[in-house]
Amino acid sequence: MSVPAPPTAPSAGTALGSGLGPGAGGRVVSTVHEPVTGDGTTFASRSRSRWRSARWPLVVLLSIVVVAVLAALSRPPVSSIPLAPDNPSPQGAQALARVLEDQGVRVDHVQRVSAAVSKAGPGTTLLVTSDVELLPEQVDVLVATGADLVLVAPDQYTLDSATGGAADVAYSWGGGDAVRPAGCTDVDAVAAEGIRSSGSGFVADSPDAMVCFPHPDEPGSGAYLVVQDGDRRVVALDDSRTLANQTIGQDGHAALALRALGHHEDLVWLVPDYRDFSTGADGVGTGIAALLPPWVGVVGLQLLVVTIAVALWRGRRLGPLVTEDLPVVVRASETTRGRGRLYRRARSRGHAAAGLRAACADRVAGRLGIPRSAAAPALVDAVVRATGRPADQVAHLLYGPPPADDAALLELARHLDQMESEVYHP
Amino acid sequence: MVVTWRTAALTALGLVPVLVVPTPGTVLLWTLVVVALCGIDVALAASPRQVAVERRVPGSVRLSERTTSQLVLTNVARRRLRGLVRDAWPPSAGADANRYEIDLPPGEATRLTTRLVPTRRGDRVADRVTIRSFGPLRLAARQVSLQVPGRLRVLPEFASRRHLPSRLARLREMDGRAAVQVRGEGTEFDSLREYVIGDDVRSIDWRASARRADMVVRTWRPERDRRVLIVIDTARTSAARLGDEPRLDASIEAALLLAALAGRAGDRVELIAYDRTVRARVAGAAGPRLMPAMADALAPLTPTLLETDWPGLVGAVHERLSQRALVVLLSTLDPAAVESGLLPVVGQLTQSHQVVLAAAHDPQVADLLAARDSAHEVYDAAAAARTELERTAVTTVLRQRGAEVVDALPEDLAPRLADTYLALKAAGRL
Incomplete structure (x- = not known):
């Protein structure tokens, strides 16, 4: 029954040679362990460990009960109702x-x-x-x-x-x-x-x-x-x-x-x-009890016992929960979004526009075969030749002043997109 | 001790006598009867500690493939065991149905098979086996949870293996086996053979032809037995999520495809995973043993939330390599991380080795770049544009220092890295 399966030798690489474990190479390796019988505890040891874990809570609970009982017994019953015979206050009797x-x-x-x-x-x-x-x-x-x-x-x-x-x-x-x-x-x-x-x-x-x-x-x-x-x-x-x-x-x-x-x-x-x-x-027929049948209290008691039984039945799990060691996963784009939020909060339209313009210029220069280090007029000339737009418009789009408000920034982004789409894409 | 629904039902049945004789004594009596019955039932139940449990799990399985874990339970007690068994695995092991009713006479054994479809790479350790043994009335039961060791290693999916046939074909094209002859730097003399019409006349070996009656041409083949060292960065930048998986998984896919390709091309492939210390290492494996060793080493890797120790990494690379080799760094092109980490030390690597930095970038950045619906999105687009520019700048600097850079989407990283490898091989730059 407990014969360990001999690990078979890995087969030679298959046609694709990926040979990644059993799925690819047909390798079967079993990890076989010795049979486990019981958890090594006996009735006595379990009782001892339960007692050890429960004794301090029990001691605390018991001492609370004892203190409460003593406090209740040591103080004579005193009433606070006026003219009660067990009321020692000025209003009592x-x-x-x-x-x-x-x-x-x-x-x-x-x-x-x-x-x-x-x-x-x-x-x-x-x-x-x-x-x-x-x-x-x-x-x-x-x-x-x-x-x-x-x-x-x-x-x-x-x-x-x-x-x-x-x-x-x-x-x-x-x-x-x-x-x-x-x-x-x-x-x-x-x-x-x-x-x-x-x-x-x-x-x-x-x-x-x-x-x-x-x-x-x-x-x-x-x-x-x-x-x-x-x-x-x-x-x-x-x-x-x-x-x-x-x-x-x-x-x-x-x-x-x-x-x-x-x-x-x-x-x-x-x-x-x-x-x-x-x-x-x-002495019968007082309070709300007078309106209910006499067996209500006893049935309530039995229902309480039923509730306890149901709680015991549903409360015990079939073994402890198994936890998953979750991977640490941070969204990579979070830093970029954070940077965008910083621009937004600071209303830094100048930085934002500069970023958009620089990226656009970079891509356009790449398409037109102009070196990255080329000066601004050379790039503007190349774009004018490629798109047929007026030179001052292109220069304004790529190197103009920062936009005045968010709407202008949006407008600039769309114009840049349009100009970029007009440049021939090889 | 565990009670079952029957105990709850039996207690509820006590409402009948309570209604007939409505006194608290009836409640007490019925409760005592139920408790006594439960006690008798538990006393008559077979001990769940008198069961020999044996587990058989396959050593490893590739991600998304199914496998089984078997439990063999033998009743070594003298009583019949009627019970419920749970074979607990972590959620990502993908055990869907893992509860079994068993009925074992003394001395007999049963085999319980749990189907596992793992959903995450890495080592999945089996949790406890819980045995609940009912008494003959099935009112109450005894229960124990046993540690029955078992570990399932879930290997990387290696989805990029679908790119392997095309790259192998291109490798063969470079090789002398195909009709097309490529001669250039980085190829070495293979053999002489007879001229056939269509061969490049420049490859005719006149001296050899003079000794024979036929025309003879030289054939060439790419260099072999070069060393390829793949370095996987497992530090904090590898934890970043690209699409649905961490960057580390894209790196692993790329490493597997490169290793399969380079191994087939006859190069000696080694691998280390490094953050502040070596997390995994594959060395000296070749032929059919290479890919299982790679998968086994890469399977349990997890990102650590530490900064990469780049000087230490360079030291580890120099320790492994004594001669010129191809060093493939699978890391990130995040400008801040590269500027403070890799840039100061990349010169030491490019001095003596051919360095390729391969990094997957975030597919969401492209969406951010194109978003124009509102001013908010334009700010995000501006930030993304700025990040792209910085990455381009870092790439340029790295290229100036002599390193090749592969910057691709996660699913494209593996084929692009393989193409870069083939290009370097064709150019004889290994």
Whole structure:
């Protein structure tokens, strides 16, 4: 199988004697090499070399992952939403939540209405830190839980729904920084003694409703509303600074907040999110996922796996690409063109015309048998005799002044061509 | 490890169970099944490293002719090898179909033939042989790329050989074999023969005729056993592109035709290719060995982007030649290159040798010269005219220094150089 073919002697030259290798002389020379089996690697050596080439990238990747995980674990989850119980910034309410926990109140931080509904009920306190993000249906669901409500700066709809129309928003801003006395008989308000508020205030429409901390200019409206509806108690604060970290230490804010939220052992702290549309306690049917069939996510996962398989199938070549060592090839006429561009850019019509004239004179002299070194008048005479043109015209064409513009240069080139064509071509 | 389209299809088939039981666990389970099947398939595939690969390539082929490269694959493993083989060559080797399905039982061999139609002169080195061995399910495969050495030398096309018969006929005319007798300088006495009507009476040898009853004439033949040294310049000017090929290729064609002609005329032909050092050399080859040696030496030449070392070149010429010879320089007539390179040293060559400078010029210059369509083109034409004038001037200077100059289009260079050689030979100036 591996018998090397003996190189046959080159045959004698053929009729044309070109004898250039096999095509011309019928010479057959084979270069035969020993059979090659495998590439000299074993499973172990391949594994070693793969490990060697992959270990440093792996180390780098692994260290990045480790650092990321450590960074994520070492930092406690911190929120930046105003009045969130895990927000330590001046707008947050972490101080209040911590103190309540220390006093034995179980604070349950939720961000979805459905979660709040499932956890709140009679005998619990439900704090709604804001109602701007809530849909009317969500407000109704929250009110229907039967829990004691603490509302922060509610709007008219929320207030109506929570109190059954027992109170209204007063829209009397400008309470200023003056400390307002309690001005009512509510135990919590009396214990707090005085607070500051710049909220819109509330007015009571029913005997069940009681307004405290009245506005200095409008005694009918107050910053704190308590509606007692049987066992249920609804409290509304018109200003979030009663709860916020920055201001809770002032005046009677801390006392009022702790007492308002600490009536029951369970406090559900709802920080609404505008992305949450849930209403029920089941937690299903939120966002875009509610519109798609349940198997879409799983099928997408399988399609991802299929994509990876297709990438693996198409990604592996049958052997490496072969490169061609390309020859270095520069166009020979490039230097001439470059020279032409230099003439053009410099508008050097004199040089260009001189070149054309000299070349024309050279060719014409060659045809007429005049030596190259002949003087100008001799050449002009010869051309006049050959073409019958007037002498001054020939002299002007061959030895005239440089053309004034590009059009004149073009004209000169054409005239020279014409004159040259009139000279007899042997 | 390689996966095939079947693996992708099998993964896609997993959509059915996923739709029936839409949980992430189904996806995971199906993926694990596919991975396990691929693993089993790879484990059962024959090892592509247990294949003995042997390559046979012809030593050389002339450009534009077709040849074949053969691979013999022997399965030395105990398993049946089902696979795909690729015999990779560089693009200019012209291997069009180089992928083969193979099915080799243990111990058997197969022969794969790749057709090669080279498109460039020079050495073409075979690239790797890639063997992909599929498992019985053809889901996955093992793959290895092996270096199986092989080199194909692509010889110059020698398209100018079509000019050889006419030049050989003219050589014979100069020789005593033809009826026409040429006598003059540079011919040497050949033999005496009987006078036939039509012979030049001036060639009658009266002394020999006196000794015999018949009239006897002398016959003459051109000088033989002259030395011809062809020098190919492979420096940067040889890289310039004329038409579709570099100037070097035109020089090679001219060198081949001259060598074939001079070899047939009985002269001793030598060749060197030089830029700053000797790139190729042919010496001492004669008769039928001359042309293969020339082609073999010229085939791998490539232009180098260096300036020619003309003093070194003259030194190399003097080293080769001790007596008067014909030195043919295949270079350029580019005025700048000649003025700074060849002109200062050409005198040293013409002192002791007959020098011919043969250069191909750019066919595009003629187009540039004739263009008159716009002012832009006239500027180009003026530049081309100026270049032509300078080249003419350089040619004149070279002729004054005693060198012959052949300035021709690339395809005309070889016949024009051959004609110049014949003219010099007829004139006895070798």
